Amino acid sequence: MRPSAVLLAVALAALLAPGAGLPVGRRGPRNKLLLVSFDGFRWDYDQDVETPNLDTMALDGVKARYMTPAFVTMTSPCHFTLVTGKYVENHGVVHNMFYDTATDMKLPYYTTLGLRKWWDNGSIPIWITAQRQGLRTGSFFYPGGNVTYQGTAVTLSRKEGILHDYKNEKEWRANVDTVMRWFTDEGLDLVTLYFGEPDSTGHRYGPDSQQRKDMVMQVDRTVGYLRDSIRRSGLESSLNLIVTSDHGMTTVNKKASDPVELRKITNFTFEDIQFYLLDYGPNGMLLPKEGKLEAVYEALKDAHPKLHVYKKESFPKSFHYANNPRITPLLMYSDPGYVIHGKVNLQSNNGEHGFDNGDISMKTIFRAVGPSFRRGLEVEPFESVHVYELLCKLLDIVPEANDGALSTLLPTLTPEATSTPSPTPQAGTSGVPGTLSTPGTARSTSHVTSAGGRTGPARLPGGCPALTTGMLLATVLLAQAA
Numbered sequence: 001m002r003p004s005a006v007l008l009a010v011a012l013a014a015l016l017a018p019g020a021g022l023p024v025g026r027r028g029p030r031n032k033l034l035l036v037s038f039d040g041f042r043w044d045y046d047q048d049v050e051t052p053n054l055d056t057m058a059l060d061g062v063k064a065r066y067m068t069p070a071f072v073t074m075t076s077p078c079h080f081t082l083v084t085g086k087y088v089e090n091h092g093v094v095h096n097m098f099y100d101t102a103t104d105m106k107l108p109y110y111t112t113l114g115l116r117k118w119w120d121n122g123s124i125p126i127w128i129t130a131q132r133q134g135l136r137t138g139s140f141f142y143p144g145g146n147v148t149y150q151g152t153a154v155t156l157s158r159k160e161g162i163l164h165d166y167k168n169e170k171e172w173r174a175n176v177d178t179v180m181r182w183f184t185d186e187g188l189d190l191v192t193l194y195f196g197e198p199d200s201t202g203h204r205y206g207p208d209s210q211q212r213k214d215m216v217m218q219v220d221r222t223v224g225y226l227r228d229s230i231r232r233s234g235l236e237s238s239l240n241l242i243v244t245s246d247h248g249m250t251t252v253n254k255k256a257s258d259p260v261e262l263r264k265i266t267n268f269t270f271e272d273i274q275f276y277l278l279d280y281g282p283n284g285m286l287l288p289k290e291g292k293l294e295a296v297y298e299a300l301k302d303a304h305p306k307l308h309v310y311k312k313e314s315f316p317k318s319f320h321y322a323n324n325p326r327i328t329p330l331l332m333y334s335d336p337g338y339v340i341h342g343k344v345n346l347q348s349n350n351g352e353h354g355f356d357n358g359d360i361s362m363k364t365i366f367r368a369v370g371p372s373f374r375r376g377l378e379v380e381p382f383e384s385v386h387v388y389e390l391l392c393k394l395l396d397i398v399p400e401a402n403d404g405a406l407s408t409l410l411p412t413l414t415p416e417a418t419s420t421p422s423p424t425p426q427a428g429t430s431g432v433p434g435t436l437s438t439p440g441t442a443r444s445t446s447h448v449t450s451a452g453g454r455t456g457p458a459r460l461p462g463g464c465p466a467l468t469t470g471m472l473l474a475t476v477l478l479a480q481a482a
Helices: 003-016 052-060 075-084 126-132 169-184 199-205 210-232 293-300 384-395 406-412 415-419 466-481
Strands: 032-038 062-064 098-100 105-107 137-140 156-158 190-195 239-244 273-280 283-288 307-311 330-334 366-369 377-379 435-438 441-444
Touching: 032 075, 032 169, 032 210, 032 384, 052 062, 052 210, 052 239, 052 366, 075 126, 075 384, 126 137, 126 190, 126 384, 137 169, 156 169, 169 190, 169 210, 199 210, 210 239, 239 384, 283 293, 293 307, 293 330, 377 406, 384 406
Parallel strands: 032 190, 032 239, 062 377, 137 156, 137 190
Antiparallel strands: 062 366, 098 105, 239 366, 273 283, 283 330, 307 330, 435 441
């Protein structure tokens, strides 16, 4: 056989080989990922009770000193930030409740969980992104995981009922068992698992109560059960586990001599208000009637030393919250320990969240362990908006447009996991719309999906796709062989 013919045969074999054109750097099977959230787990809850399993997890993996949640520090907004990588004003889930200022409709948290139009408003969470790139995903009670996005549903999902008992430890273990089966029997690659504690207990009894401490120990036992289940399922070497939360908790000053009661503020009247969203912790929104905006603002802006009232356009930019069409012309928040009362005093919680995310009591936890994570590493605090990019890196998928930066959490990964090239979008291909915004940068993101759900095409050092290069080589050799 002529040398040129031999080279031609080799080139064609390379083109037709399994995996040709797939991303460069893939080494073996893709690791799975389990993201677990324990709602309302304040960053220091492990400091006043024994938490041996969380402590062991930190020794075996990565621990953040604390994580700063998004503002507004509520369950749905903060959880959606984790799975979109967007600040609240950019993903649009601005509250736990659905509301419509035109009809005065307000729906409670449990109803809102299943309302597609509240969640599916332009942002694509990681479940859908992963599925579009060939993976299978699951959501177990995780906020936002039970609706369709642009017509696509999560592969497997569970939604809690309105009377769901969040503190049932026996059910917690059954839920963990189900999630393990999803990985082993259903072949899922990503699962998000949500527990409603210690948030519920913290609200009812307060963050300094013995009941909260007991619940944290239950959380710790569950972390131990979860890690044992991962080992029993044979997933320890192929599953990355992240345990985190949405926000912290602080004690409500129920005996304050100066409660924030809007109805008692001089020169303010609800007769001037067309729509309001109040009595939900330390946050409030107001839509004044036509022509009444200035009067309402002037009456409220300096009415109480613990109350901060803003016109939408003047709300602090650092919160990344107000620049969304769902936000009303006037909005407010109160200082830690104070809640906002509207027409009557409806709130009776001993613990509350929703405060300034810069307050230390609103900080939360981050733990990670698995084959991709370093061992015994404690990292400095970071914002939760960066977690999404890490999740995409762990799954080897191209992220949607987001506000995070992979560089923030990349040092938590092992050298092997860090050196594996991230999927590289090819300019001009369809896939992820828009641009990905990171501090001081902007880069376009797009992808194509090839067989097996891997993103590509693979690119050689010169930026030329491997398949195209091989075809050009084959063409040249064919001409020489003729």
